[in-house]
Amino acid sequence: MIFFTADTHFADPRVLRLDKRPFATLAEHDAALTDAWNAAVGPEDEVWHLGDFARGSPAQKTDRLGQLHGRKHLVAGNNDDEATLALEGWSSVSPYRELRVDGRALVLCHYAFRTWNGSGKGALDLHGHSHGRLTPIPGQYDVGVDVFRFRPVTLADILVSRRRRKSAEATSSETRL
Known part of the structure; x- marks a missing residue:
């Protein structure tokens, strides 16, 4: 299976304070x-x-990366230093990537895009960086751990999340009527 995640911020004390992680x-x-x-x-x-x-x-990061299952690819973020990019545990490292998963074109970057390659043709923008605080536009998904209960998710999980949110919003509006 193929999974996506972002913004784990292991060993970064700022996430407890700034992101109010529980x-x-x-x-x-x-x-x-x-x-x-x-x-x-x-x-x-x-x-x-x-x-x-x-x-x-670097030794602490290598140890952490080694504790995590799977073949891991890094699409670098603003807090990933040269030592992180050079860790031997990554299968690949890049600032941007385009993939096809389950027949869907995906654009992967740490940052959300206003528009992206293939956005008018059904390609999805998967990103991190905003820690769940950015209102998404159609086709755009924050895959960070703050959005997805602190775990990596599949494309199916990502797509269902938007449908669930729309369904919950519709139910909430109906209850207010």
Whole structure:
């Protein structure tokens, strides 16, 4: 299977304060995200991490990357330094990537685009960076852990999330009437 995620920010204390992630300590945060990743992803699965992987020394980042299941690709984010880009555990590293998954054209970048290659032809924009705070436009999906319960997700999970949100909004409006 192919999975997507972003903004794990392992070993980054700012996420507890700025993003108000529901963990008492950074160690608890990192362990919970690692457990959630490994519960979703198998050793033979492929994971596209759309940036902001981790802070810490190269050895700490290598250790964390080695604890995570799957063949991992990094689409670099603004918090991914040269040491992160050079980690041996990545199958590939790039600033931008276009893929086809389940017949869908995907544009992968850490940053959300206003428009993207193939946007008028059904291509989807998968991104991170905004930590669930950006109102999406049609075809655009934040795949960060703040949006998807701290775990990597499949394209099917991503597409269902928008339908669920629309259904919940419709139910909410009907209740107010």
